[in-house]
Amino acid sequence: MQLRMRMASIGAVAVLVAACGGSASTTAPGASTGTTALPSAPAASAPAVVAATSITEWDYQSADPQMTQWQKVLDECTASTGVTIKRQAIPRDELINKVLLAAQNKQLPNVLRVDNPDLQQIADTGALAPLTDYGVDLTGLYKNLIDAGTYKSKVYGIAPGINGMALFYNKDMFTAAGLKPPTTWAELTADAKALTKNGVYGMAFSAPATEEGSWQFEPWLWGAGGDLSKLDSPEAVKALQFWTDLVKSGSASKSVVQWTQGDVNDQFVAGKAAMQQNGVWNLSALEKSKINFGIVPIPAPDGGAAPGPMGGEVLTIPVNTDAAASAAAGKVVNCLLSDKEMAEWATLQAYIPSRETVAAQAAAADPNMAPFVTAAAAERSRTGPPANLGPNYSKVSQPLWTAIQAALSGAKSPQDALTAAQKAAAAALAGG
Amino acid sequence: MTRVVEAGAAKTAAPASQQHRRLPRLRSEQIVGLLFLLPALVYVTALYAYPIVFNVVMSLEHYTLKTFVTGEAPFVGLDNFDHLVNHPEFWPAVTNTVWFVVGSLFFQFTLGLAIAIFYQHKFPLNGILRALILIPWLAPVLVSGAIWVRLLDQDYGVVNFAIHSLGYSGQISWLTDPNLSLISVLIANIWIGIPFNMVILYGGLQAIPRVLYEAASIDGANAWQRFRYITWPLLRPVSTVVLLLGLVYTLKVFDVIMSITRGGPADTSQILNTWAYSLAFTNGFNFGLGAAAGDILLVIVLGFGLLYLRYAYRELRETTT
Numbered sequence: 102m103q104l105r106m107r108m109a110s111i112g113a114v115a116v117l118v119a120a121c122g123g124s125a126s127t128t129a130p131g132a133s134t135g136t137t138a139l140p141s142a143p144a145a146s147a148p149a150v151v152a153a154t155s156i157t158e159w160d161y162q163s164a165d166p167q168m169t170q171w172q173k174v175l176d177e178c179t180a181s182t183g184v185t186i187k188r189q190a191i192p193r194d195e196l197i198n199k200v201l202l203a204a205q206n207k208q209l210p211n212v213l214r215v216d217n218p219d220l221q222q223i224a225d226t227g228a229l230a231p232l233t234d235y236g237v238d239l240t241g242l243y244k245n246l247i248d249a250g251t252y253k254s255k256v257y258g259i260a261p262g263i264n265g266m267a268l269f270y271n272k273d274m275f276t277a278a279g280l281k282p283p284t285t286w287a288e289l290t291a292d293a294k295a296l297t298k299n300g301v302y303g304m305a306f307s308a309p310a311t312e313e314g315s316w317q318f319e320p321w322l323w324g325a326g327g328d329l330s331k332l333d334s335p336e337a338v339k340a341l342q343f344w345t346d347l348v349k350s351g352s353a354s355k356s357v358v359q360w361t362q363g364d365v366n367d368q369f370v371a372g373k374a375a376m377q378q379n380g381v382w383n384l385s386a387l388e389k390s391k392i393n394f395g396i397v398p399i400p401a402p403d404g405g406a407a408p409g410p411m412g413g414e415v416l417t418i419p420v421n422t423d424a425a426a427s428a429a430a431g432k433v434v435n436c437l438l439s440d441k442e443m444a445e446w447a448t449l450q451a452y453i454p455s456r457e458t459v460a461a462q463a464a465a466a467d468p469n470m471a472p473f474v475t476a477a478a479a480e481r482s483r484t485g486p487p488a489n490l491g492p493n494y495s496k497v498s499q500p501l502w503t504a505i506q507a508a509l510s511g512a513k514s515p516q517d518a519l520t521a522a523q524k525a526a527a528a529a530l531a532g533g
Numbered sequence: 534m535t536r537v538v539e540a541g542a543a544k545t546a547a548p549a550s551q552q553h554r555r556l557p558r559l560r561s562e563q564i565v566g567l568l569f570l571l572p573a574l575v576y577v578t579a580l581y582a583y584p585i586v587f588n589v590v591m592s593l594e595h596y597t598l599k600t601f602v603t604g605e606a607p608f609v610g611l612d613n614f615d616h617l618v619n620h621p622e623f624w625p626a627v628t629n630t631v632w633f634v635v636g637s638l639f640f641q642f643t644l645g646l647a648i649a650i651f652y653q654h655k656f657p658l659n660g661i662l663r664a665l666i667l668i669p670w671l672a673p674v675l676v677s678g679a680i681w682v683r684l685l686d687q688d689y690g691v692v693n694f695a696i697h698s699l700g701y702s703g704q705i706s707w708l709t710d711p712n713l714s715l716i717s718v719l720i721a722n723i724w725i726g727i728p729f730n731m732v733i734l735y736g737g738l739q740a741i742p743r744v745l746y747e748a749a750s751i752d753g754a755n756a757w758q759r760f761r762y763i764t765w766p767l768l769r770p771v772s773t774v775v776l777l778l779g780l781v782y783t784l785k786v787f788d789v790i791m792s793i794t795r796g797g798p799a800d801t802s803q804i805l806n807t808w809a810y811s812l813a814f815t816n817g818f819n820f821g822l823g824a825a826a827g828d829i830l831l832v833i834v835l836g837f838g839l840l841y842l843r844y845a846y847r848e849l850r851e852t853t854t
Contacts, residue, residue: 197814204601222818226602300688310797311815355687355709358798499815507799512711518799525621532616 154429155185159199160214160414163190166385170449174261177445178436184429186212204228209419211430217249217258217415218312218483218494224252225492230420231255235431237418238438241456245411249482252491258415259434261443262452264381265409265473265480266320268400272393274301274375282376282397285404286343289376293352296375303352305374307362308344308509312495314502316410316483317362317378318344320399323481324407329488329497332504333516333523339402341515345508358509369394380412381473384451388469396472411480413452453477496529585831592824600820613825622800622808629715630784630804633722637783638776640723645730645775650764652731653738663735670728678792681721682708685793714794714802722789726782730775737771738764770848777841784834805830 162171168190175186189210191199196215203209204226215223223229233239233256239247243263250258268289270282274296283289293303308314321343322328327336347353354360360368362379369377370390378399387394398406416437418430436442440459447454447463453473454460464474484494504522507513513521592613594606617623652663669677684691685707693705707717741764749759787806790796796803796811803811805826813823 201598201601205604222598226599228602310795310799355706358709359682359794495815495818503799506797507711510706510709510711510798510801512799512801521621 154183154425155187156211156426156429156433158186158188158212158214158433159196159210160188160190161193161196161216162214162414163192167450170446173449174437174442174446175433177442178433182429182432182436184433186433204419207422209421211418211421211423211426212433213417213419214414215258215417216312217260217411217413218498220250220258220415220417221252221484221490221492221494223417224257228419229257229417230427231257232259232418232431232434235418235427235434237431237434241458242438243411243455243457243460243477243480245478245480245482245485246413246455248485249411250415251485258417259438260413260415260455261437262447262450263411263413263455263477263480264452265412265476266317266378266380267396267398267472267476268376269369269379269383269387269394269396270376271369271372271374272395275395282395284397284400286400286402289400290343290347290350290352293347293376294350297352300373302354302368302374304347304376304378305353305360305365305368306344306357306378307360307365308357308502308505309359309361310502310506311361312498312502313362314505315498316412318501318505319481319483320378320407320409323409324399324401329483329490329494329501331523332497332501332526333519337519338516341505341508341519343402344505345515348509349511355510358506381453381470382451384467384469385449396469398472398476406476406479408479408481409476410483411477413455493530497526500525500529588824588827588831591821592828594821596819596821596824598818606821609821613821614828616822617825617829622803625800626803626805626808629802630806632715633719633786633804634780634783636719637722637726637786638779641726641730641779642772642776644723645727646734646772648727648731649735649738650760652735666731667728669725670732674725674788675792677721677725678789681717681724681793685717708794709798711798711801714798718790718793718802721793722783722786725789726779729782730779733771733775734768737768740771741767773844774841777837777844780837781834781841784830784837 158175160171162168171190172188175188178184179186193216197219200209200213200215200223209228213229232250237256237259239256239259242259246260246263247256250256250260268282275282275292278295280292280295281288283292289304296303307317318340319329321340322337325336325340325343327334327340331337344353348355348357354368357365362383365374365377366379366383366386368374369379370387370392372392399409401407416434418427418434421427437446438455440456443454443456444459444463446452447459448466451470453470454463457478460474460477464471483498484491488497490497500522503525504513504515504518507518507521508515512518591606593608593610594600595609595612596606600606648666652659683689685693687693687704687706687709690707692707696705705713707713745763745767746759749763754762785806786804787810790802790804790807791810794802796807800808809823809826809830812826813820
């Protein structure tokens with residue numbers, strides 16, 4: 102593998118030298134982002150001048166440990182491809198503003214990392230280039246990931262790792278109460294009720310007025326047989342009724358409408374929640390904590406695992422007049438998608454590697470990771486089938502999270518809330 | 534009053550007739566004057582007029598995410614306003630805004646005035662305590678917001694703990710009850726606004742001559758009468774300024790709500806301002822619609838701003854003549 106990468110990078114440098122004669126955005130080796138180590142092999146064949154193209158990269162992993170974890174694989178890809186990467190880690194809330202301004206001024210970065218449900222919307226603007234134009238290799242990747250990145254039958258975004266959710270339970274609390282982790286909704290309701298006492302809530306989840314709320318609700322919606330194309334279906338009402346009952350009965354805190362997933366995990370780590378619905382990325386922190394936890398899939402109403410939404414941030418190559426830089430961006434994306442970098446970063450970040458063979462190895466190495474890997478293949482892209490909302494996902498997601506908030510806070514019944522949501526979504530979709 | 538106006542008119546009439554005779558000299562003076570005006574003009578145009586005009590233009594266009602890339606923003610006339618007014622969240626946001634503004638102004642003013650009057654009395658540590666009251670005003674709003682989120686937490690919050698220890702056994706969901714969320718952000722905003730009211734009103738109180746109170750005491754006026762017939766009328770100019778400024782400040786409140794409830798749950802604490810933001814940035818990036826909501830806010834603030842200027846101008850004339 103290592104050798105293949107080296108060979109590829111020699112080719113890359115040779116092509117670049119031929120294509121632009123080093124006139125484009127070349128910089129001195131090691132001018133930025135930490136690494137000074139450049140591959141020695143290409144230098145031997147091209148004496149004196151090393152044509153190291155430099156590219157820009159933006160992502161929203163602006164907080165540690167994720168910030169340094171991502172930097173590590175970027176540095177390694179600089180070393181193996183010879184492309185200097187000028188990275189900017191921008192807080193998530195600010196990234197979209199910055200991207201919009203950059204798009205207006207035609208100054209988008211060469212590699213842009215965005216949350217996967219936003220991809221379609223950005224691709225729809227025409228700001229992105231198809232990844233295959235720059236030789237990005239998609240073989241062996243999860244099909245749902247490719248679905249999420251596909252807009253009008255071209256792939257615009259791809260991720261080295263994906264994420265998903267499961268039910269984390271506190272083993273000590275379950276043992277003390279003589280309970281088994283739930284496999285159906287009825288069991289979950291009963292367990293949550295039995296475990297709610299002394300300031301501990303049986304269940305914790307997150308339903309804020311952001312995409313996080315819709316994302317957390319989707320496994321229940323899809324598990325019940327509902328779908329994003331009809332928010333007021335009986336199945337959708339059943340799912341929201343289930344969540345509402347958990348809050349109404351006191352098995353889950355009323356504060357769920359405010360909690361982010363980070364808050365939910367804090368509750369779980371502090372021993373204030375016996376179960377939590379949360380993402381795989383919490384594994385590394387949970388494994389370091391004192392909590393004795395187990396993981397089961399989020400159940401469908403009558404047993405079996407519910408399909409969850411696929412999470413993760415995808416790498417894109419925005420349209421750029423500097424063809425050499427875009428070609429270099431392609432090399433970097435390929436490097437990040439290589440088995441080695443993918444495995445390393447996914448382990449650091451506690452993500453599921455997006456190539457099935459690599460994911461299988463990760464599952465074998467870490468038993469906590471195994472249930473997430475098992476669930477990964479069944480995960481759905483939020484923008485993809487069956488609703489196929491594409492760039493319109495947020496027009497449905499926003500009314501959905503508003504309905505969830507209305508039902509959980511008691512402002513409306515689940516039926517009324519979802520009827521209003523379906524009306525609002527239909528109006529938003531019709532409005533273009 | 535009318536005499537003042539006449540006198541003013543006579544004064545301005547005199548130089549006008551002189552101006553006619555010495556036209557050339559004044560013109561060069563005017564050029565110099567314009568040059569002095571230029572920096573201010575450039576500043577106002579670039580930083581105020583341009584963004585406002587841009588916002589108004591944007592509100593008449595179908596301005597979306599795509600516009601940033603392609604530059605195409607089709608003109609749609611008043612479509613955005615039509616959408617806006619018929620939006621199910623429009624009237625709730627308007628009603629919330631009215632309650633939020635009226636509630637904030639009333640309590641900020643009355644509590645601020647009460648505290649200002651209290652500090653009129655001389656007592657030990659008066660200065661230090663008065664300085665401490667300023668803290669809500671000096672603390673960054675996001676910090677205050679984070680503190681209020683903690684205080685009002687239904688499970689671990691200090692407010693609920695205090696209510697419990699008073700004997701009430703229920704659990705008040707300050708931030709997650711749709712009937713209470715607006716009240717919660719209102720309480721936080723009142724708390725933040727009291728110091729501003731107190732400081733200005735305190736200054737106003739200090740300017741009222743002591744002798745009036747002494748004279749009133751000799752005449753046998755009680756505390757209420759002294760307030761009603763001396764403090765209140767003499768404080769009126771200051772009160773008006775405080776209320777008008779408070780109104781404009783409250784209409785532009787954004788951070789208080791965003792840091793405490795984000796307009797939730799289910800938009801029950803959304804005011805026009807935060808709603809405009811959510812239309813543009815979280816609900817499908819419809820910038821035209823968000824700009825239209827911004828326009829409405831702009832007209833209201835502008836209206837009250839002009840009212841304030843007219844009032845300030847009148848006050849100025851009254852005090853200078």
